[in-house]
Amino acid sequence: MEERNNKPVVNLISKPDNMLKTIYTACRTCYSADYPINIYQSTDDEEKMLKLIKRVVGSGHYSTIEHIQVSFAVSNVSRACTHQLVRHRHMSFSQKSQRYVKEKGQFDYIIPPTIDKNPELREKFINFMGQISEQYQEFVEAGIPAEDARFVMPNAAASSLVTSLNLRELIHLANLRLCTRAQYEIRCLVKGMCDALIAEEPWLKDYLVPKCEKLGFCDEDKSCGRKITKDELFEKAGL
Numbered sequence: 057m058e059e060r061n062n063k064p065v066v067n068l069i070s071k072p073d074n075m076l077k078t079i080y081t082a083c084r085t086c087y088s089a090d091y092p093i094n095i096y097q098s099t100d101d102e103e104k105m106l107k108l109i110k111r112v113v114g115s116g117h118y119s120t121i122e123h124i125q126v127s128f129a130v131s132n133v134s135r136a137c138t139h140q141l142v143r144h145r146h147m148s149f150s151q152k153s154q155r156y157v158k159e160k161g162q163f164d165y166i167i168p169p170t171i172d173k174n175p176e177l178r179e180k181f182i183n184f185m186g187q188i189s190e191q192y193q194e195f196v197e198a199g200i201p202a203e204d205a206r207f208v209m210p211n212a213a214a215s216s217l218v219t220s221l222n223l224r225e226l227i228h229l230a231n232l233r234l235c236t237r238a239q240y241e242i243r244c245l246v247k248g249m250c251d252a253l254i255a256e257e258p259w260l261k262d263y264l265v266p267k268c269e270k271l272g273f274c275d276e277d278k279s280c281g282r283k284i285t286k287d288e289l290f291e292k293a294g295l
C-alpha cells in the first residue's frame with residue numbers, strides 16, 4: 057500500500073527572542089512607578105517573571121500577552137481544515153491560491169484516518185481523487201482558468217499557508233482546538249503549532265492547553281470525560 061503523510065507539517069518561522077521579558081515588562085508596568093525600560097533592563101530571574109505573569113494572565117489581564125506575535129509555516133493540511141482555521145478572526149493568513157497556482161497532474165490530498173485504515177474505502181477514495189484530477193485537467197486544457205476549474209476540487213485537497221497570531225489568540229486557539237471535540241486534523245495542526253513554540257519557550261506548556269485544563273471542568277455538551285462536566289460540578293457544589 058502506498059505510504060502517505062496525512063499529518064500537517066508545521067514549522068515555527070518567527071517569534072520574538074525576548075518573549076518572557078516583554079510580557080513581564082508589560083505586566084509590571086501596570087503596577088510599577090518605574091519606567092518600562094528600566095523594568096525591561098532589570099535582571100529579575102525567570103521564576104520571578106513567571107510568577108507575576110501567571111498572576112496577571114490568570115486574572116484575565118490579557119493585553120499583556122498581545123505584544124507577542126508568532127508565525128508558522130504550515131503545509132499538508134486539507135482545505136476542510138484550513139476552512140476551520142480561518143474562522144479565527146485574530147489570525148493573519150497567506151494561503152496558497154487555487155486561482156494563481158494551477159495544479160499539474162494529480163493534486164495533493166489528505167485522506168482522513170477513518171478512511172485511510174480501511175483498504176477498500178481507501179482505494180475508492182484514491183480513485184475518486186484521480187477522477188477529480190482528470191476532470192480538473194480537462195477543464196484547464198480546454199482553456200478554463202484555474203480559478204474556475206478549481207470548483208471541482210474537494211475539501212481533501214492539500215493546502216499550504218503562513219499564519220501569524222499573537223499569544224493571546226494562540227492560547228485561545230489551543231483552548232478550543234486541542235479539545236477532543238475539535239476535528240482530528242485541526243487538533244493535530246494546532247498541537248503542532250503549540251509543540252513547536254513550547255520547544256523554544258517551555259514555560260508556555262501550562263498555557264497552551266485544551267479549555268478544560270484552563271477551566272478545571274468541561275463546558276461541552278458531549279464531554280470526553282477528561283474533566284468533570286459543568287453540570288456535575290454545580291451538582292457537587294449544591295448549586
Ligand SMILES: Cc1cc2nc3c(=O)[nH]c(=O)nc-3n(C[C@H](O)[C@H](O)[C@H](O)COP(=O)(O)OP(=O)(O)OC[C@H]3O[C@@H](n4cnc5c(N)ncnc54)[C@H](O)[C@@H]3O)c2cc1C
Pocket residue numbers: 143144145146225228232233237238239
Ligand atoms: C468543536 C468546534 C465545533 C465547531 N462547529 C462549528 C459549526 O458547526 N459551524 C460553524 O459555523 N462554526 C463552528 N465552529 C467555529 C466556531 O463557531 C468559531 O467560529 C471558531 O471556533 C472561532 O472561535 P472564536 O470566535 O472564539 O475565536 P476567534 O475568532 O479566534 O476570536 C477570539 C475571541 O475574540 C472575540 N471576538 C472575535 N470576534 C468577535 C466579534 N465579532 N464580536 C465579539 N467578540 C469577538 C471573542 O471573544 C472570541 O472568542 C466550531 C468550533 C469548534 C471549536
